[in-house]
Amino acid sequence: MIRSGLRDSVSAAFRTLQDNICRELAEAAGQTFHEDIWTYENGEGGGRTRIFEGDVIEKGGVNFSGLEGQLSEKMAARLEVGQDRQFYASGVSLVLHARNPFVPTVHMNVRYLERGDKCWFGGGIDLTPTYPFEEDIVQFHRTLKATCDEYEAGDYARFKQACDDYFFIRHRNEARGVGGIFFDYMADDLQAAFEFTKALGQTLTRAYLPILATRKEIPYGTRQRDFQLYRRGRYVEFNLVYDRGTLFGLETGGRIESILMSLPPLTAWRYDWQPEPGSPEAALAEVLKPRDWAGES
Secondary structure (H helix, E strand, C coil), X not given: CCCCCCHHHHHHHHHHHHHHHXXXXXXXXXXXXXXXXXXXXXXXXXXXXXXXXXXXXXXXXXXXXXXXXXXXXXXXXXXXXXXXXXEEEEEEEEEEEECCCCCCEEEEEEEEEEXXXXXXXXXXXXXXXXXXXXXXXXXXXXXXXXXXXXXXXCCHHHHHHHHHHHCEECCCCXXXXXXXXXXXXXXXXXXXXXXXXXHHHHHHHHHHHHHHHHHCCCCCCHHHHHHHHHHHHHHHHHHHHCCHHHHHHHHCCCCXXXXXXXXCCCCCCCCCCCCCCCCHHHHHHHHCCCCCHHHCC
């Protein structure tokens, strides 16, 4: 098991990132958060889970963790790591489900992993609207692109394609949302990867809070709320079937409450439901098709 020399710096930076995001979220939403400090029962380390629940952010979580332990035989076989099953993982993960259906769900994760003789960074930010506003999506993507353009390690076009490919619900043949950026196994220059990963984490509030501020007061009714709960079902399906972070957490015996913090408080599944042709609900399908959001005027 190697120790890159970055471990302590990464952990400190991720803790600071969690603090800064939570402070800005609390101010923007007018909400406080509940914090759990926990220890990793199947190894060393632990984390801080912070949960927002209220009138603006119906349920949101901002989680920091730094864990060291051994992969299960099943996970080791899946990752093809051989005999050395020791790992270290640290990261900040965030999911925000707003109460207002016109405010999109947002997800962010930045992470650092050591496994065997390898270490790398990964991360991403993506947006999942129920009732999309194209100007919001353009602003969101352009903000992410601006961060990528500032750093040599950033590659917006490649990371956007990776995001579109990853956040795809194969059994539904549809995208989970309108994408963002996603990268993994960034290891060629660890210091450059670290700087970019930190910058990406700091981009979250710049990309998302303007949307929250603009849309959180829009009036809505039962129809919009019902559609929001229906679409949240898609989010749950992806997280429980495909999401690598969820699967990694479950297979490494992580804290269940923190792993499943990404799930919304309420959701719904309706048998073979179809939107009315020409309705705002039907229009979502076209917006979910990948496009060059950052390049649009």
